[in-house]
Amino acid sequence: MAPSTEAVYLHDASLRTLTTEIVSHKPVSSLSEDEKSLIKNADLEISAITMRQTILYPQGGGQPSDTGSISLIDKEPTFTVSLVRKTEDGRILHFGKSVGPDALFAEGQSVVQQVDGAKRDYHSRLHTGGHIVGLAMQLLFPEMKKVKANHFPKEACMEYEGLLYNEQKPLIQAKVNELVQQDLPVLISWVEDGSDLNGRGALREGPVRVASIGGLDQNPCGGTHVPTTSLTGPITIRKISRQKGISRVSYEVPLEV
Ligand SMILES: [Zn+2]
Numbered sequence: 001m002a003p004s005t006e007a008v009y010l011h012d013a014s015l016r017t018l019t020t021e022i023v024s025h026k027p028v029s030s031l032s033e034d035e036k037s038l039i040k041n042a043d044l045e046i047s048a049i050t051m052r053q054t055i056l057y058p059q060g061g062g063q064p065s066d067t068g069s070i071s072l073i074d075k076e077p078t079f080t081v082s083l084v085r086k087t088e089d090g091r092i093l094h095f096g097k098s099v100g101p102d103a104l105f106a107e108g109q110s111v112v113q114q115v116d117g118a119k120r121d122y123h124s125r126l127h128t129g130g131h132i133v134g135l136a137m138q139l140l141f142p143e144m145k146k147v148k149a150n151h152f153p154k155e156a157c158m159e160y161e162g163l164l165y166n167e168q169k170p171l172i173q174a175k176v177n178e179l180v181q182q183d184l185p186v187l188i189s190w191v192e193d194g195s196d197l198n199g200r201g202a203l204r205e206g207p208v209r210v211a212s213i214g215g216l217d218q219n220p221c222g223g224t225h226v227p228t229t230s231l232t233g234p235i236t237i238r239k240i241s242r243q244k245g246i247s248r249v250s251y252e253v254p255l256e257v
Contacts, residue, residue, distance in 0.1 A: 004090030006053040010209060013124065013224040015055045018113045019073065023050040025105040028095070038085035039095050049079065049094040049105060055113055056094060057120070058086040062151045063127045063223045068115045070094065070105075077114065079105070122255060124224045125232045127151040128186055129253045131221075132229055133158050133237070135213045136175035137249065147246060151223070157250040164240050164247035172249060173237045183230040184214030233257035 008018060028042040035048065049070060059065035065084045069077035081096040098104075105111060130151045137144060137158065148159040190207045211221040213229060226232060238250040 002050070002089070002091055003052075005050060005086075005092035007092065007222075008053045008055045009057050009224055010222060012055075016115045016117045016120075018053065018055045019110060020051045020053045020113060022105040022107055022109045022111055023052060024107060025049045027104075035087060035093060038087070038093060039083055042095070045097050046082075046095055047098065047104065049081075049096075050091050051094070051111065051113070054084070054092050054094070056081060056084045056092070056115055057123070057224055058084040058092050060086060061221060061223045062130065062149045063123055064152050066115050066120055066123070068113060070096075070111050070113055073110055073112055078103075118256075120224065121226075122153070122253075123151070124226050125253045125257070126153065126156050127223045128225045128229070129232045129235045129251055130156060130158055131186070131211060131213050131217075131219065131225070132176055132179050132232065132235060133172070133249055133251050134219065135217050136172055136179060138217055140171060140175055144247075154252075156252060157248045159246050159248045161245065162247060163242055163245070164249065165242075166240050169237055169240055172240075176235050176237060176251075179213065180229050180232060180235060182214070183228045184216070185228050186225045187212045187215060188225070231257070 008015060025047060027047045028036060028039065031048060056066040056068050057063065068081045070079040070081060071077040078099050079096055080099060081094045083095040084092060086092050130149050134146060137160065144160040144162045146158060146160055150157050189210050191210055192207055208220050209222055211219050211225060233254040236252050238252055241248045
């Protein structure tokens with residue numbers, strides 16, 4: 001069986017460049033059906049690279065994929081990564097196009113990965129903003145159960161069972177502002193047994209990665225974060241909407257801080 005990819009971003013989200021080795025580089029046409037299903041509308045020039053390790057975040061957990069590039073050591077980038085996806089068996093595929101001559105990297109070749117830093121920073125701030133909105137909701141409405149989180153640009157929201165109204169928006173905004181101003185640390189830990197994170201969907205084998213805002217909450221999470229809450233920049237609660245008994249708290253963070 002093909003080896004899983006070591007997800008370096010889980011342990012150090014600050015890395016923007018990493019030297020590693022090619023495991024495979026294939027045109028999309030020669031991937032398995034499961035692998036092909038990870039990318040929509042791939043044209044003939046798209047190929048997929050797996051490497052021993054990666055610092056590029058694969059789309060998942062409500063957070064969008066990183067983009068970036070791959071190059072030979074001390075050379076200009078020769079491959080532009082447009083989408084990163086993870087397979088069921090833990091391999092991380094980097095989809096994109098070769099720049100210039102259409103040569104595939106060879107197995108075992110040393111390459112340098114680069115993450116598009118500004119985009120990653122924005123995604124990390126948006127994602128951390130979701131945790132902050134979630135903590136504000138937990139403190140204000142502990143009885144409301146979180147059902148969904150989305151940290152995509154322009155769509156970012158947290159969804160809860162139960163009804164919230166626009167009149168509650170200033171209350172949520174004030175609590176969010178307070179948590180941002182307190183500049184609380186975003187703590188990452190690993191727990192051996194996720195089963196005591198009751199009702200938060202962590203009931204799976206192996207160590208579970210847990211994110212916590214200042215030790216005040218616990219959320220199983222594989223995403224990238226900023227180190228402290230003030231680094232998200234001001235969070236705006238955009239609107240509160242309701243559908244079929246589910247309330248959605250939409251939010252945004254500035255594109256740049
Ligand atoms: Zn997270």
